[in-house]
Amino acid sequence: MSTMEPSADRQRRKAGMSSLGRLLPYAKPYVWQFALVLVLVVIFNASTVMQPYLVKVAIDSDISTKHPNYHGVLVIALIYVGVVIIGVAANFAQTVLLQNAGQNVIRTIRLALFSHIERQAMRFFDTRAVGRLVTNVSNDTETVSQFFTNFFLSLIRDALSIIMIIVAMFELNGRIALYCMVLIPIIFAISIGFRGQLRRAYQTTRTRLSNVNAFLAENLAGMRIIQIFHQEERQSRAFEELNESHRQANVYEYRTSVWFNRAFEVLGNVAVAAVVWIGGGAVLKHWIAFGTLYAFIRYIQQFFQPINAMTQQWNTLQSSMVAADRIGQVLAVQPEIVDAPDTVTVDPANIRGRIEFHHVTFGYQPEQPVLKDINFVIEPGQFIGVVGATGAGKSSVMSLLTRFYEPQAGDITVDGISIRAYAQADLHRIIGIVQQDVSVFTGTVADNIRLFREDISDAKVHQAAEIVGADVLIRRLPNGYATQLYGKGSNLSAGERQLISFARIVALNPRILILDEATASLDSQTEELVQRGLHAVAEDRTTIVIAHRLSTIRRADNILVFDKGRLVEQGTHAQLVARAGLYAMLDAESGVEAGTRDTRPL
Known part of the structure; x- marks a missing residue:
């Protein structure tokens, strides 16, 4: 010793x-x-x-x-x-x-x-x-x-x-x-x-x-x-x-x-x-x-x-x-994900929003895959639901699409181009995500909607807030859009923070929109207000919703059902219920809620 x-x-x-x-x-x-x-x-x-x-x-x-x-x-x-x-x-x-x-x-x-x-x-x-x-x-x-x-x-x-x-x-x-x-x-x-x-x-x-x-x-x-x-x-x-x-x-x-x-x-x-x-x-x-x-x-x-x-x-x-x-x-830790030396030049406004997962396998620990040989296609402008039990791999799919992680096998394309060929900055301008846990930064309400980007004017900030129905709530704050937010937005309610995150998406205007159980923390009145705003937001935009409440995605163009890291079913609500598989069981467990209220944002 x-x-x-x-x-x-x-x-x-x-x-x-x-x-x-x-x-x-x-x-x-x-x-x-x-x-x-x-x-x-x-x-x-x-x-x-x-x-x-x-x-x-x-x-x-x-x-x-x-x-x-x-x-x-x-x-x-x-x-x-x-x-x-x-x-x-x-x-x-x-x-x-x-x-x-x-x-x-x-x-x-x-x-x-x-x-x-x-x-x-x-x-x-x-x-x-x-x-x-x-x-x-x-x-x-x-x-x-x-x-x-x-x-x-x-x-x-x-x-x-x-x-x-x-x-x-x-x-x-x-x-x-x-x-x-x-x-x-x-x-x-x-x-x-x-x-x-x-x-x-x-x-x-x-x-x-x-x-x-x-x-x-x-x-x-x-x-x-x-x-x-x-x-x-x-x-x-x-x-x-x-x-x-x-x-x-x-x-x-x-x-x-x-x-x-x-x-x-x-x-x-x-x-x-x-x-x-x-x-x-x-x-x-x-x-x-x-x-x-x-x-x-x-x-x-x-x-x-x-x-x-x-x-x-x-x-x-x-x-x-x-x-x-x-x-x-x-x-000394080199970034795991870096831009390719020959990235493609893209105009986010020209992105159609077609997404394809081709034989994708991924694990946070390579020897323990959480997604196994995933294949699916999302056409431009479609509204897609993603469902499954906790740990099935739903959020991992979105993490790969936004390139927060790299898959161990397979490829993901947007408009036929591998996401590895996009500059990360361009990819993140193309794809917007709203999560249940909203990130609010120290600054004004307007700053949090524009995310401190000087190219987004006050007029666009106000317009974005109006589209999602947040304008009325923001104007009730002590200083309106100039109200200072502190401590992760602790001076706002959960619903207000979520509405600000939706207004942020509208202001940033991504071609692909991911909602990761984004309305779960809203009360029914606020959620209805948000859903009306999202109807306009999702227009001509590829929208992916990760949902625990099946009522959110009942009228989706296609529903992807994951179980233990595999894509086990896909189809419309009616098709999946008729198939009497995992989705039908989840739908039955959701009970009356799944059949009484349609909250699709389209």
């Missing part, structure tokens, strides 16, 4: 450094700003190193002499003040410039990460918790920003400061400077001793924080279920366990970091005492001047300041490596 852990640590460290390396190209547009920061760092460090030397000159040349030179002291004092002012100005400029460059880099990384996630197929989201992805885009990028700001500045400024201080000490007195160099191997020994513990502590803290975020996102999304089944106490206990685990990791990380820093603090004080002892003896023997001893003491103190600052940034490097590795793991 002991031989495996260091190897695992090395692998993680290499992965973290490699991930940081992959993020460096995002800093390329800001190279000139980082170069200017380097110049300002040199100026600041030079001003810092000059200060003890100026005091040394004043002591040895103007104060500790038989005839003190007050004018010389004044000149040195003025120069000292000027050097300090220059250093402060350079420090201010370098900090502001570096923060600006670093935040620009992180903005670019965050946008690239978000865009990369947006390009992923649905299988990517099936296997990843939303909370973890939120952590990647928000927390992890923020952690990496510390690398480009705090750590980068510390590495350049403090490393350069150490070099300048060493050079200055050797210029003052080579013998005492050599004694001071004994500290370097001790510093390395302490760093190596703590390095592994610090890295493991930072990795553990980040992992447990990610677990907390994932649990929180999952529970907030399912709060209604938690409350209705009275699971508050149980979930609170589970959340407390995760928080306690994160707290323990944080405490251990902080304790390890404190031990690390205090070890350097003790070493620094011991070094100052050693210089006072060695240098003091040299002063008493008149080997060196008192001003030189003062400068050495100040340089030793300055020597440990950048070292301590760099060690303080060790956790920043470790956290950045862990965060960069997590970001790198997401960026």
Whole structure:
């Protein structure tokens, strides 16, 4: 076990450094700003190193002499003040410039990460918790920003400061400077001793924080279920366990970091005492001047300041490596579904809407197919019903048509062209889908109808709402179409959200319309209003309805009946009932509802 852990640590460290390396190209547009920061760092460090030397000159040349030179002291004092002012100005400029460059880099990384996630197929989201992805885009990028700001500045400024201080000490007195160099191997020994513990502590803290975020996102999304089944106490206990685990990791990380820093603090004080002892003896023997001893003491103190600052940034490097590795793991996932290099050019307005499934087999896990050798044709303008028990494969058919997933075998065509030949953007303009669970985004009602597309005017938004009967309901809202929607549209009823989704379809005007049990959450009055609107919407449009209530599709041109991943029946309602198969059994189970109300949107 002991031989495996260091190897695992090395692998993680290499992965973290490699991930940081992959993020460096995002800093390329800001190279000139980082170069200017380097110049300002040199100026600041030079001003810092000059200060003890100026005091040394004043002591040895103007104060500790038989005839003190007050004018010389004044000149040195003025120069000292000027050097300090220059250093402060350079420090201010370098900090502001570096923060600006670093935040620009992180903005670019965050946008690239978000865009990369947006390009992923649905299988990517099936296997990843939303909370973890939120952590990647928000927390992890923020952690990496510390690398480009705090750590980068510390590495350049403090490393350069150490070099300048060493050079200055050797210029003052080579013998005492050599004694001071004994500290370097001790510093390395302490760093190596703590390095592994610090890295493991930072990795553990980040992992447990990610677990907390994932649990929180999952529970907030399912709060209604938690409350209705009275699971508050149980979930609170589970959340407390995760928080306690994160707290323990944080405490251990902080304790390890404190031990690390205090070890350097003790070493620094011991070094100052050693210089006072060695240098003091040299002063008493008149080997060196008192001003030189003062400068050495100040340089030793300055020597440990950048070292301590760099060690303080060790956790920043470790956290950045862990965060960069997590970001790198997401960026390394190539989109499963990409546009072909020779996509066809189409005008959505010229699409007729003929759909064909040709020997399609598909499984979310390839070895476990949920659709098996599916064949059917939908002619342009037809109204098609899709029915079957839960898990029969109805929604999978629609997911394949919209190319959220790729089939393992077979092909799907629209107007005789494989959907793989369409650009995904064009395919999604051709096909519109309305689901029972409506997605509402933060913004106005009008924004949610046009989906923030600037090419859809307010007039078209209002017209779309009127067609589906949503205009009257929207105008009753506090600010009408300008009403702000928040929290997935929590300030709207389920029916209002569904009506907005229908208006969205009309505004976007797809040639193929998919309704995935879209009216299930509406009351009878609202549903009748929606059905009247959909009569106009579905005109000259291929419409596919996935239905649990057979009353919705009784007058469909064709009904596809799925069972256990196979298309077992198809035909009109009358044909299927006469066949006395699975559909007839489902129709009988639906009872009076199937025969009393026709809600077909045509």
